[in-house]
Amino acid sequence: MEELEAEGILTPQSKAQLVEDLCRTPPDLWPAVVDFFRASVELRRKRGSSTASPVEGLPANSSLTPPGHSALPSLAEQAQGSDSRPAFPDVQSAALHGNDRVNGRAEDHASAIRPATLTQQPGQPATVLTRAELSDSLDQVSPGTPTSLQPVGEATVSDVSIRGASPITTATTPSNGSWQEYLRQAVKSLNETSRRDDADEIRLRLLELALANRENALQPIPGMSPALQEFWSETLFALGLLQDSHLNPDPKLRLAEARRHLQNGIRRLGEECPLEVTGLAFVTAVQSWGVYEAFDKYEFVPGQKVLLYAEVENLSAESTPKGFRTAWRSSYQILDGTGKEVARYEYAPNEEYCRRPRRDFFIGCELSFPRDAAAGRYVLRLTVVDLITNRVGQGTIEFTLRTQAAK
Structure with a gap:
């Protein structure tokens, strides 16, 4: 506003109207509104208007009104509230719907003066003209064209480019500006994508879940493995459960149920991950997962038996x-300090049946250190193979062998 006042193109009425229009317009479109304002003033000055101030526009008299059409109010009259339409066009409406009323002329004579006016169709990117292109196109109007058929010098927002910036496009801006409308447009865009990868499918279901479209969110993902499919189904259902009190009004029970679904999902996700063999320890006895009697020091003698x-x-x-x-099935290798294998053993395959999926799985293997091994530092490498999916996992543990005479 300070810049426009310094340029001397503002009156109190036009300033008030411009402020009102800017307050109704998203901030990223403010430069376009100001450019529209400047372009209108420049075009009126070029037309040599002497009956109105630079910001009041041309008077809406009968000489500027096509036969059979009612007179259009001037910008000054609109700013004074004589018409419900704003002096400056609704930027979003002009960009999204090709609003042509701001051109100040009736549609039936627009073709005679339309070299610089492009119709904006809903859902299409806005077409942008520079001020120079707009002025050049107006210069092309024949001097003999009747005054009633000449343009009044107003331009839509999409006719003006932001100086020093890339052309703006607002065709995808939701009319009501709500976050739900943005998400619906994103869902529509993804659904219209001909080739979606797994990441797109996941994004689509998360958007549907955010819109509380649970049935759409739980749709199977084409081409995904059964384990991953169930992981996403369980996870999305749990997330929907957490945000929807209608499924279970008790918040504590809702949390407990969501946890069960998340656990099921994590279990199925684990089936797609590599095996992890961790927590290796030399022990004298094992009671259960994480409960065992370990040696104080991993120092042993050749031929000694341990668990x-x-x-x-x-x-x-x-x-x-x-x-x-x-x-x-499991096996182990013992390697010396140089990485040379000094012992190897493979255990018989094992299988178990449980009424519920195993959560805390551990193994206890009995082994004997090689009798002819020299004293020194060694590494034991344990290998476990999942016989259902043929996945392999390994873990290592270090120990020391000392001579029989050492105490």
């Missing part, structure tokens, strides 16, 4: 009539 404890994560649990089946 090896290890935890296995992401092992598959196959549903069968007998229960959830897990199947694996």
Whole structure:
């Protein structure tokens, strides 16, 4: 506003109307509104208007009104409230719907003076003209054209470019500006995409969930593995459950149910991950997962027998009539300080059936250190194979062998 006042093209009435228009317009379109204002003033000055101030526009008299059409109010009259239409056009309406009323002329004579006016169709990007192009096109109007058929010098917002910036496009701006409308437009755009990858499919379902369209959010994702499919179904259902009190009005029970679904999803996700063999320890006894008696020091003698404890994560649990089946085989290698293998052993395959999927899976293996191994530092590498999915996991643990005479 300070810049426009310094240019001497503002009156109190036009300033008040311009402020009102800017308050109704998204900030990113303010430069276009100001450019529209300047362009209107410049075009009127070029027309040599002497009956109105630079910002009042041309008077809406009969000489500027096509036969059979009512007179259009001037910008000054609109600013004074003689008409419900604003002096400056609604930027979003002009950009989204091709609003042509701001051109100040009736549609039936527009073709005679339309070289610089492009119709904006709904849903299409806005067409942008520079001020120079707009002025050049007006210069092309024949001097003999009747005054009633000449343009009044007003331009739509889409006819003016922002100086020093890229052309703006507001065709995708929702008319009501609500976040739900933005999400609906994003959903529509994704649905219209001919080739969607897994990431697009996931985004689409998250958007549907945000809009509370639970049925659409839980649609299967084409081409995805059953394990990942169930992971997303369980996860999306749990998220929907957390935000919807209608499914379960008790917040505590809702949390507990959501947790169960998330656990099921995490279990199925683990089936797509590599096996993880962790928590290796040399022990004397094992009671349960994480409960065992470990040696104080991992110093042993050749031929000594010990128990090896290890935890296995992401092992598959196959549903069968007998229960959830897990199947694996394990083996170990012992390597000296140079990486040379000094011992190897493979255990027989194992399988278990459980009424519920195993959550805390561990193995306890009995082993004997090689009798002919020299004293020194060694590494034991344990390998576990999931016999259902053929995935492999490994873990390592270090130990020391000392001579028999050492105490």
